[in-house]
Amino acid sequence: MSSLPSAPARVPLWRDVRVLRWAFQxxxxxxxxxxxxxxxxxYQANVAKSSIPTxxxxxxxxxxxxxxxxxxxxxxxxxxxxxxxxxxTLQVAIVGIVFATILGTLVxxxxxxxxxxxxxxxxxxxxxIRNIPLLLLLTFMNLAVVLQTFPRIEDAWLPLDLFVISxxxxxxxxxxxSALVLLGIVLVGIVAAWIVTKIRNRISDSTGKPAxxxxxxxxxxxxIMVAGWIATGNTFTLPFVDDRATAGGFRLDPSFFALLVTxxxxxxxxxxxxxxxxxxxxxxGQGEAADALALKPSAKMRLIILPQAFRIAMPALGNxxxxxxxxxSLGATISYFELTQIAQITVGNGSPAVPAFTLTxxxxxxxxxxxxxxxxxFNRRLALVER
Amino acid sequence: MTWIRRxxxxxxxxxxxxxxxxxxxxxxxxxxxxxVFITGRWEIIEVNLLLLLVGRxxxxxxxxxxxxxxxxxxxxxxxxxGSPKSLDSQPSLSARILDSVxxxxxxxxxxxxxxxxxxxxxxLYWGLxxxxxxxxxxxxxxxxxxxxxxxxxxxxxxxAAIIAVPITFIALTLSLSTLDSWxxxxxxxxxxxxxxxLSFPLGVLLALGRRSTLPIVRVLATTYIELIRGxxxxxxxxLAGVALEFFVPTELxxxxxxxxxxxxxxxxxxxxxxxxxxxxxxxxQGQTEAGKALGLGTSKITFLITLPQALRNxxxxxxxxxxxxxxxxxxxxxxxxxxxxxxxxxAITKQDDFLGxxxxxxxxxxxxxxxxVGSYVMSRESQRLEKRxxxxxx
Numbered sequence: 001m002s003s004l005p006s007a008p009a010r011v012p013l014w015r016d017v018r019v020l021r022w023a024f025q026x027x028x029x030x031x032x033x034x035x036x037x038x039x040x041x042x043y044q045a046n047v048a049k050s051s052i053p054t055x056x057x058x059x060x061x062x063x064x065x066x067x068x069x070x071x072x073x074x075x076x077x078x079x080x081x082x083x084x085x086x087x088x089t090l091q092v093a094i095v096g097i098v099f100a101t102i103l104g105t106l107v108x109x110x111x112x113x114x115x116x117x118x119x120x121x122x123x124x125x126x127x128x129i130r131n132i133p134l135l136l137l138l139t140f141m142n143l144a145v146v147l148q149t150f151p152r153i154e155d156a157w158l159p160l161d162l163f164v165i166s167x168x169x170x171x172x173x174x175x176x177x178s179a180l181v182l183l184g185i186v187l188v189g190i191v192a193a194w195i196v197t198k199i200r201n202r203i204s205d206s207t208g209k210p211a212x213x214x215x216x217x218x219x220x221x222x223x224i225m226v227a228g229w230i231a232t233g234n235t236f237t238l239p240f241v242d243d244r245a246t247a248g249g250f251r252l253d254p255s256f257f258a259l260l261v262t263x264x265x266x267x268x269x270x271x272x273x274x275x276x277x278x279x280x281x282x283x284x285g286q287g288e289a290a291d292a293l294a295l296k297p298s299a300k301m302r303l304i305i306l307p308q309a310f311r312i313a314m315p316a317l318g319n320x321x322x323x324x325x326x327x328x329s330l331g332a333t334i335s336y337f338e339l340t341q342i343a344q345i346t347v348g349n350g351s352p353a354v355p356a357f358t359l360t361x362x363x364x365x366x367x368x369x370x371x372x373x374x375x376x377x378f379n380r381r382l383a384l385v386e387r
Numbered sequence: 388m389t390w391i392r393r394x395x396x397x398x399x400x401x402x403x404x405x406x407x408x409x410x411x412x413x414x415x416x417x418x419x420x421x422x423v424f425i426t427g428r429w430e431i432i433e434v435n436l437l438l439l440l441v442g443r444x445x446x447x448x449x450x451x452x453x454x455x456x457x458x459x460x461x462x463x464x465x466x467x468x469g470s471p472k473s474l475d476s477q478p479s480l481s482a483r484i485l486d487s488v489x490x491x492x493x494x495x496x497x498x499x500x501x502x503x504x505x506x507x508x509x510x511l512y513w514g515l516x517x518x519x520x521x522x523x524x525x526x527x528x529x530x531x532x533x534x535x536x537x538x539x540x541x542x543x544x545x546x547a548a549i550i551a552v553p554i555t556f557i558a559l560t561l562s563l564s565t566l567d568s569w570x571x572x573x574x575x576x577x578x579x580x581x582x583x584x585l586s587f588p589l590g591v592l593l594a595l596g597r598r599s600t601l602p603i604v605r606v607l608a609t610t611y612i613e614l615i616r617g618x619x620x621x622x623x624x625x626l627a628g629v630a631l632e633f634f635v636p637t638e639l640x641x642x643x644x645x646x647x648x649x650x651x652x653x654x655x656x657x658x659x660x661x662x663x664x665x666x667x668x669x670x671x672q673g674q675t676e677a678g679k680a681l682g683l684g685t686s687k688i689t690f691l692i693t694l695p696q697a698l699r700n701x702x703x704x705x706x707x708x709x710x711x712x713x714x715x716x717x718x719x720x721x722x723x724x725x726x727x728x729x730x731x732x733x734a735i736t737k738q739d740d741f742l743g744x745x746x747x748x749x750x751x752x753x754x755x756x757x758x759x760v761g762s763y764v765m766s767r768e769s770q771r772l773e774k775r776x777x778x779x780x781x
Binding site: 021024025026028029032039042043046047114115116117118120121127128130131132133134135136139140143144148326327329330332333340343344347353354357358360361364365368369 | 393394397401404405408409411412601602603604607614616617618619620621622623625626629630632633634635636710714715717718720721729733745747748751754755758759762763766
């Protein structure tokens with residue numbers, strides 16, 4: 001009776017979804033390619049007009065400038081200067097990340113303190129710093145604090161006789177001997193401490209006695225550090241003023257100091273907010289369970305709340321670390337010889353601008369990618385295993 | 388007494404903390420007070436106030452800036468007073484006064500400070516004009532609500548007018564004086580507003596592209612976003628400063644402010660895209676499915692169902708992005724020598740009258756205050772908005 005529905009007529013080409021999808025994508029691709037081609041064509045034409053090289057051969061030219069605190073001489077190739085700038089960027093970024101995390105965590109916890117004064121100070125710190133441009137803080141730190149308020153070397157401040165503070169930089173007590181040996185001993189110490197904590201935890205698990213893992217680990221670390229230090233015949237020195245210069249210890253450049261302090265202060269105010277939010281995001285029952293077990297407030301924070309808070313905070317923290325690394329490029333405005341400053345100087349000295357800055361951008365991109373890989377790794381390690 | 392025991396001296400350790408940090412707080416507050424009222428030499432700000440606020444803007448055209456600010460105040464107050472409030476609680480008069488003081492006290496204090504620093508009678512008139520603009524806006528907002536309720540005027544019309552008028556004024560100012568004579572705090576605000584407005588549609592497109600099922604579009608959008616987010620803004624600005632003329636025909640090579648706007652727009656678009664993507668992900672799958680069940684096509688589902696909800700969810704994050712863009716406009720001074728307020732602030736300490744006398748404290752403190760009040764007020768407002776929109780509660 002009822003006739004079968006006739007086979008659907010062939011969908012015309014201009015109404016076929018599959019065709020449309022690909023057509024649309026090809027159009028987008030074509031537009032993007034055309035734009036790139038236009039930019040590239042302009043670049044080629046403009047470069048040819050003023051005969052500027054477009055390749056990376058400028059890296060072999062002599063740099064014609066020196067980097068303070070480094071024995072690179074003027075005839076060294078630009079390549080070495082870039083490498084040194086890269087190291088300086090890494091230096092300020094790594095030290096900055098460590099201190100910003102510590103300070104930010106402390107301030108974040110302080111914001112949730114039951115102590116009114118502490119809580120208010122922490123809140124004021126965060127609200128003031130977060131709402132001021134980083135560049136303004138950096139300019140203030142450099143021009144107003146380091147270059148203007150710090151005394152000249154003749155009447156340097158000597159707090160506790162441990163530090164020498166002047167407008168030529170900050171000198172701190174430091175170890176003598178090569179950095180490599182220091183690094184080696186520190187690594188041995190860390191590995192030994194790690195093994196000891198593992199053993200202590202295992203003993204504690206099987207006997208039920210308190211582990212004291214952290215105390216034992218720290219003890220082993222200190223013993224190995226001291227023993228290793230004496231065994232390799234090294235000591236450490238205090239800085240002192242010696243005829244208009246500091247001697248002994250380890251001297252931080254004024255620009256390095258200003259950049260580091262600014263980055264730490266600025267980033268820590270952001271980290272504090274992340275830590276505060278993450279602590280508040282830990283389920284209330286966790287804290288109550290800790291109270292029910294009669295844990296001390298410090299133990300509750302250290303063993304129950306913070307580990308879970310950091311699991312929540314990890315992705316946001318990673319973002320802040322990336323921001324800190326990228327913000328270190330502002331060091332160029334106060335003549336800290338990091339990557340951007342090197343690129344700026346070498347372009348000023350006649351290196352082609354586009355390749356030099358492109359190279360700089362690629363290096364930053366590489367650092368960012370590696371940082372996010374590391375952060376993602378820890379994120380996966382910390383992530384709750386859902387069953 | 389109980390308050391003191393509970394909040395300051397819970398235990399011995401707590402008491403020590405209170406005393407140490409209390410002493411620090413008193414010392415810092417005293418130093419600040421001393422600096423502001425006793426040792427601070429604010430004549431450098433008084434002399435250079437105009438330079439700090441508007442740069443070398445032609446003085447005979449300054450009324451344009453003033454009129455724009457009055458118009459902005461008018462439209463902002465009209466827009467915010469017209470929006471529906473929560474119906475469940477009608478706060479008391481004292482609570483409302485307290486609320487207004489909290490919201491506008493800081494801005495008004497800054498306004499009074501600026502008028503005092505400027506001296507003379509003209510700034511006072513402008514201050515009164517701005518207050519008049521705000522009151523007129525409030526009035527319009529109130530009547531508008533009753534008119535709109537009765538005549539069912541589409542809301543869109545109002546929103547369009549609210550956006551269009553300030554932009555018209557900015558365009559007017561733009562056409563009447565050359566952009567490169569702009570400077571000071573005005574240019575920070577101008578760059579921030581223009582860039583956020585321009586980057587918004589681009590960011591939305593990139594976000595849609597990144598979540599698209601079309602592979603080529605997705606790869607292109609993702610590449611762009613990740614490349615930009617991996618690059619420091621400062622280096623991009625430097626690159627624009629020395630290299631933009633290579634990429635466009637020579638006769639088109641733009642001035643520094645145009646370059647700054649270009650970079651800020653392209654840069655912010657990538658971050659806006661990530662914010663909008665977050666918003667799109669927060670819209671539940673059921674919304675899309677409901678759209679499909681109604682037989683809507685992909686573009687209709689996106690623009691009528693998911694995108695509006697996503698955009699509402701990300702308004703606070705958008706304001707956060709705007710604040711950070713606002714603060715980042717200082718980089719244009721360092722990288723492109725735009726005469727923005729921080730650049731002016733360091734430059735005026737090198738004037739003959741002030742050179743080498745350590746005026747940098749006063750100068751930077753003033754610039755910092757401008758930014759701090761601006762950002763702080765905006766972040767406060769964003770928190771209020773967040774509460775009112777009920778983000779995370781629906």
